[in-house]
Amino acid sequence: MAARFKDLALDAIDHQRLADWWCAALGYARRQAPAGQPPAPAEWPVPIHDPRGEGPSIWINPVPEPKTVKNRMHFDVWGDTEELLGMGATLIRRRDKEIEWDVLADPEGNEFCVFRPDPYATPVVPLTRR
Known part of the structure; x- marks a missing residue:
């Protein structure tokens, strides 16, 4: 290793x-x-x-x-896209026929993918604002 x-x-x-x-x-x-x-x-x-x-x-x-190009690596998270947008994320691409997740960016432009929570997984902790 x-x-x-x-x-x-x-x-x-x-x-x-x-x-x-x-x-x-x-x-x-x-x-x-x-x-x-x-x-x-x-x-x-x-x-x-x-x-x-x-x-x-x-x-x-x-x-x-500042960030100027697309990430070569990114986070994948289970979550609520609308809540993340309300917290200051930016929508890059909505899920559609080609992809089953939304692509967002954090407040500094770092892209991440948001998947709907798996109904069989441990419940997602509600998001909170600071």
């Missing part, structure tokens, strides 16, 4: 704001500094995680440049 999966990473100009957006969208939380250690400086990457321990950790990394 040459490698083992660790985390996902997502670049953002306003990494603090985008970390809050993805926390609200996914039901994630910011990972806190270990007890007795000071919090990380605001300019450092923001690690977010699934408090239920079911999803991967995501690092929201500060970068100086």
